Amino acid sequence: MSQSAPTSPCAPSSPAPRTRPFPWALAAIVVLTLACASAFWWITHSTPATSVAWGREVFQGKGRCSICHEVRPGREPVRCPNLVSIGRDASTRVRDRSATEYLLESLLEPTAYTAQGYPYGVMPAVNRETIFLTPPEVRALVLYLQSLGGTPDRRSVAAAEKRFPIPPPLPPAPRAPRGDAQAGRALFFDRQRANCASCHRVGDLGGDLGPELTDIGLVQSAAQLRQSIVKPNAEVTVGYRLWEFRPRGGGRRLGIPRNETPDQLELVEGVGRRTTLRTVDLLARIPHPGSPMPEGLLDDLAVTPQARDALLDDLIAFLTTCSRGP
Ligand code: HEC
Numbered sequence: 001m002s003q004s005a006p007t008s009p010c011a012p013s014s015p016a017p018r019t020r021p022f023p024w025a026l027a028a029i030v031v032l033t034l035a036c037a038s039a040f041w042w043i044t045h046s047t048p049a050t051s052v053a054w055g056r057e058v059f060q061g062k063g064r065c066s067i068c069h070e071v072r073p074g075r076e077p078v079r080c081p082n083l084v085s086i087g088r089d090a091s092t093r094v095r096d097r098s099a100t101e102y103l104l105e106s107l108l109e110p111t112a113y114t115a116q117g118y119p120y121g122v123m124p125a126v127n128r129e130t131i132f133l134t135p136p137e138v139r140a141l142v143l144y145l146q147s148l149g150g151t152p153d154r155r156s157v158a159a160a161e162k163r164f165p166i167p168p169p170l171p172p173a174p175r176a177p178r179g180d181a182q183a184g185r186a187l188f189f190d191r192q193r194a195n196c197a198s199c200h201r202v203g204d205l206g207g208d209l210g211p212e213l214t215d216i217g218l219v220q221s222a223a224q225l226r227q228s229i230v231k232p233n234a235e236v237t238v239g240y241r242l243w244e245f246r247p248r249g250g251g252r253r254l255g256i257p258r259n260e261t262p263d264q265l266e267l268v269e270g271v272g273r274r275t276t277l278r279t280v281d282l283l284a285r286i287p288h289p290g291s292p293m294p295e296g297l298l299d300d301l302a303v304t305p306q307a308r309d310a311l312l313d314d315l316i317a318f319l320t321t322c323s324r325g326p
């Protein structure tokens with residue numbers, strides 16, 4: 001051996017090179033190690049188990065799903081279906097969709113198929129306002145939904161994406177800063193004026209004749225809120241529908257049934273007006289098309305349509321800023 005460096009044991013036959021072979025071997029080891037580490041990361045972070053956990057996180061957090069959907073068994077669905085067994089039920093919904101295609105379509109194009117008995121257009125598309133999920137988040141979410149009563153299967157998600165590709169999140173619609181949230185808050189709680197709080201809870205205050213509105217701004221756009229306030233009869237939230245009951249003794253009772261058992265129910269006929277009716281005393285029950293929320297609540301408070309719109313903007317500003325956040 002001349003002045004040249006000792007040959008590396010990894011390359012015994014290298015022909016007395018000018019450059020030292022040793023750094024190449026080291027580089028190869030580094031590259032191999034990195035490759036192994038990233039393969040390990042990929043395997044541990046993308047197995048169905050981990051992604052289901054991630055999907056659950058998205059469901060409860062950024063996806064805001066749990067504001068509307070229940071996944072615990074036995075819970076009455078209110079605003080939306082209970083998804084406790086959607087992993088199994090998805091295959092029964094639409095004839096020419098696989099279960100996974102149905103789930104993916106439900107998230108991306110919720111209006112394509114509306115679950116029976118539920119209002120059209122309430123479920124937001126998850127890649128748009130107000131949720132903005134990215135494609136990997138949507139995939140994880142589908143795995144989580146599959147796991148509810150079924151088996152998560154990543155290959156079926158990849159196959160379903162061929163028919164329903166997941167687009168990147170759309171940018172938020174530009175918003176003109178309208179409405180004064182403080183004024184809206186005052187109006188919401190003002191007993192002499194709108195008195196929304198007599199029926200709706202926000203935070204720790206308010207009644208329960210109507211749905212709680214604390215987080216409504218996280219899941220409904222300003223346009224949807226506007227429609228709910230101006231035209232309550234257009235879409236009546238599930239769980240708050242009116243029924244007309246015909247008691248045996250004659251007459252009619254109109255109200256929202258609550259806490260129903262086979263023997264009895266509680267009828268909410270107005271703020272603070274609850275009575276218990278026994279099923280044996282009822283001849284008939286008929287669904288009533290209108291909403292328990294009165295129409296035109298703001299009309300008496302404003303002289304012109306512009307003034308009414310300004311009040312509406314204040315209420316919407318309040319409802320979109322009062323949310324606790326996911
Ligand atoms: C503003 C309330 C709301 C939010 C938030 C919401 N959904 Fe829904 N979702 C609904 C309503 C209402 C329906 C039933 C009507 C329909 O099918 O469009 C529904 C239907 C569904 C269905 C179909 C259910 C069935 O029985 O066929 C799935 C699946 C679903 N939602 C998943 C989700 C997931 C996942 C999220 C979170 C990213 C989410 N939803 C967020 C309101 C909501």
Ligand code: HEC
Nearest residue numbers: 194196199209210211228232235236237240291292293297
């Ligand atoms: C007499 C009781 C009552 C009053 C007063 C009332 N609401 Fe309602 N509201 C309801 C009921 C019941 C529903 C659910 C039925 C429906 O969707 O129409 C509802 C639904 C809503 C919804 C849709 C909620 C959802 O889950 O989609 C919004 C938003 C709303 N109300 C806002 C208001 C505002 C703002 C006021 C005050 C200007 C107000 N409400 C006054 C009873 C009331």
